Amino acid sequence: MKRFLMLLALPVLLGAASASGTPVPSPANVHAANAWFRYLLPNLPAGGYITLTNSGDTTTRLVKASSPACGALMLHKSENDGGTSMMVMMKSITIPAHGQVSFAEGGYHLMCMQPKMKVGDKVSMVLGFDDGDNLLLMVPVYGPGGPASQ
Numbered sequence: 001m002k003r004f005l006m007l008l009a010l011p012v013l014l015g016a017a018s019a020s021g022t023p024v025p026s027p028a029n030v031h032a033a034n035a036w037f038r039y040l041l042p043n044l045p046a047g048g049y050i051t052l053t054n055s056g057d058t059t060t061r062l063v064k065a066s067s068p069a070c071g072a073l074m075l076h077k078s079e080n081d082g083g084t085s086m087m088v089m090m091k092s093i094t095i096p097a098h099g100q101v102s103f104a105e106g107g108y109h110l111m112c113m114q115p116k117m118k119v120g121d122k123v124s125m126v127l128g129f130d131d132g133d134n135l136l137l138m139v140p141v142y143g144p145g146g147p148a149s150q
């Protein structure tokens with residue numbers, strides 16, 4: 001219910017901000033590009049990939065992610081520990097001022113635990129930052145081969 005309310009509230013907030021005539025600071029000056037989910041099977045988590053660019057003068061942190069198509073949506077990092085590949089849950093992911101962080105295989109990724117999606121869908125996702133800002137995205141869903149296979 002909380003997630004549903006947040007999605008509803010976002011367009012209202014954006015509308016109010018632009019109506020006031022003041023420039024709308026994009027959330028934490030963070031811009032997202034090349035977001036996509038890799039959907040495999042209904043009972044397997046779907047990986048989420050994205051590039052986040054911080055055009056601002058201050059460091060920001062991604063602290064949460066949610067999507068109605070995912071159940072839980074977690075921040076993960078793949079790590080290689082002495083030849084064993086494993087995933088670590090991240091409390092936050094830092095995006096340096098004037099810096100960029102790419103989520104990709106073998107590194108940071110989003111983990112969509114109970115995917116309710118299919119290849120060809122676009123699903124909504126909200127990224128939350130440590131200053132309280134949210135970024136609402138529509139994310140395309142691809143199969144195992146990713147965007148290059150489409």
Ligand SMILES: [Cu+2]
Nearest residue numbers: 076087110111
């Ligand atoms: Cu993971």
